[in-house]
Amino acid sequence: MTPAARTTPVSLYPELDATALGAFVTALECGDVTGLAPARAAEAARMRGVAVFTRGKVTGAEGKLLDAALWRHTGAGPRPAVVMPAPWSGLGWLAYAVQATLFAARGYDVLAYSARGFAGSEGQADMAGPLDVADGRRALDHLLARAAGPVTRIGFLGTSYGSGIAQLVAAHDTRVDAVVALSTWGDLGEVLYENSTRRTAAVRALLGTAAKARLSPQTRSVLAAVLAGEDLRGTERWAEVRSPFTHIKELNRRRLPVYFAHAWHETLFPPNQTLRMFDELTGPKRLALSVGDHAGPEAPGLLGLPNRIWTDAHRWFDHHLKGEDDGIGSEGQVLAEVMWSTALEPRPTWAAMTGQVRRLYLADGGELTDAPRAGWTSTVLCGLDTPATVADTVVASGYAELAGRPRTYPLDALDRTVTAVWSAGPAAETVRLRGTPRLRVTYRAADPCSGFVAYLLDTAPDGTARLITHAPFTAPASPPDSLISADIDLHATAYDLPATHRLTLVITAEDPFYAPQNHPRSTLSLTSPEPTPSYVDIPLG
Template structure:
């Protein structure tokens, strides 16, 4: 499925799931086994999960009274003993599967001593109400869900954790910021600043919004939610959208999380196409309490998806360890392992660092030159033209979310750099590396360009190019200028999305800049041109973070 499948001009959103590997029938069979004890047809490991949880806890479906009297569809795993226990509440992702996606993991948590409530966010599946996109009603729902499970525990509640994936991860952070009863959070494939996720460097994330609409095709969006999404697609009322996004951004409420020193665990994919990773890293870096972030190969929810099926998965393993440590006081060494664990593309090596500031050890600055090189010395007086309105082989990915599944399988998209038309894209490449180049952190680009018309957009990509010209994407970022006068020089300074990438010996690092990518809206007029250059006083360069 390509971004065009979510075109705003179509008669309605295409059928789409952010969780393509999850099957409602299989998960439903697991839940039926939880209810009946009959494990016929289940895989042996899942049958063992059912037996484990049924031996210590009671499973049941529930209707949780949410805000405004709306009932939320839920499931409760409850221990009958009167001893003290911690509680975990799990708000659902952005999917018509609702709480069902958590059935296996919630059972594992329950078998290990937690009382667990998983619920479907309002407006989705069998929950009443309308989708509020992590707004005040969703925050109130989270507190009501906590009250519901606390009121049904047989013994005292010791501590409380909120865990969510995707949509549920944002809700979990926001509930923790507003409800002082929450002691720890696990936020998988999450966001920190929703406004930045929708408008990165003033550039609309069209494909992301189209994908969210398509994945919510069976949901009941509130009129405000529908209007905001349509405004992003139609390029209307940007300020209104940002005002709407502000209270829905955990970053807005970070002072409250820091005041209480709430432990927060993040998991994020390097090639996240819904919620770009830098805004989550900004949230992570501003947290002052216990924190950890796992960074993985793949795209939105992909790295943790196998764990939802019950398969071995390091993201879910760390989430369990996080809660065991912070909710059950288990000394499992997770606090001593460092705040950052990252999986290197594409060798899958895991690297632990004490903090994000320790990920980058040095910076290599390469300057853009007139002959298409990334060189150690600046060069002024050249110009490289880009014709706008024409797509190029340089794109973010083949599809939102699902392109990351190939990366997880070790088959990242191959880009034929020889097919990039130099009239519609500007290309600069480094000399072949004499050793492995270990890119770790946030690459930064400074470039000057002239736009003939008011309003301009470009997308910058870093590629790893092999000796045969085949490339793999390292990272990218869009940039839009809406304020400069026509035919003026524009200085663009932008962070590309964070990366952990090993460029093999003999490969080149290439910077490609073009004026159109189907993942983004652009402000360029059709057939307009962008002329990139490098003034002597402010040379154009890319900073490569080295580990």
């Protein structure tokens, strides 16, 4: 399979059917439920009994007309409201048709709209820039102007692209009282560059799935610069204003309630940057972490199927916008789904996920040991692909994980000339990894720019391995032939390593998910100096 095939999904929402959603919307308008499943027909009828659905346009920033839909209660009584900026998809607001209807049936006025440059909205996609923030505020103005009765409290909800816009609007508009952000980002710069490594597969996926969108020249220029490895500082400045983390002081000043949902093996928006955002929030907050990839865990809810993430999103708004005592405020800040048991573990805080840390040292002979051993060298040849990869396909690989079919890696098939491998002894009992593993490794590179990708694997007695977590690293400017110390967090995880299985650390110079960091045929010489030994810290629950 070629790198291009691995990294170019057809859609970020392959399960959504525009025709079926269009039929559902027609039923909302005129009551004709022909062809709808019984559950969808009942939802349409329930909504039509309490509210009116209309399509229309919102006048956004610069006078651009945004495609939108409004679910409006006709009674004069007070009620809460929800605004839903659409995801990075040609479906636009249609992706929210079912969920917006469910909110309306529960007593909310709802406005869903397509972001500028997408679907039927005018303008050019600003990648959650100032124009998108202004559009979100105008969308709220539009809803308030058409509400039949007083609006009590207001929530912004989005998945993927809409989730970033929702956070940014909330940071800039004091009328917003609560946020739900699913499959979201906190630091857009880290979405594009992780540990100084260009996340080229993610960028290509964003461009590919926006093929029919109208991206602004600046957005196209920045994404092209990431692919080309140019203008890092300009990209950082561009991303900073589009990062909710930049505006966290305003969110904290108002103690805004925020609900996040994220996937452990997220390939578009790496989880650690969202966790950093979550950890810094000081108001009421909740985080759901699940098996799968971008938008996959909450996707069934967009279809109207039972889904705990959307159920909790409703409960979050019911509690913080309607004042209902539904228990969500006392259930702890974190709910983690464990790979691969799918057990749900609540925790009072993110820090409480980890009870202790076990340090395993990289040693000669390919061992992970409890005591440091210095003086060894393991050399990795650069420029060659290996079976060790982050994912076969951006986003789509996560659907296999959701179905209980995580990818397996034949450990014996890893060519030791292009990979360095260390394994611990067989586990005597189940090892509960909970939290953020950390890697420190020292290496020597002949070239001024170098890097690697590290994978933490679960290796079964038969030699097959599954990915627990990973992270890239790049040293963009080091003196040639110098020792480089990499000290990085691997992506956070909740993973049960079964008894008799081994923890395995693999380091390679190349992964098609990331831009090449090394010159072909050059080498990385991994080592463990006595003053600063190489190790991996394993967080245990």
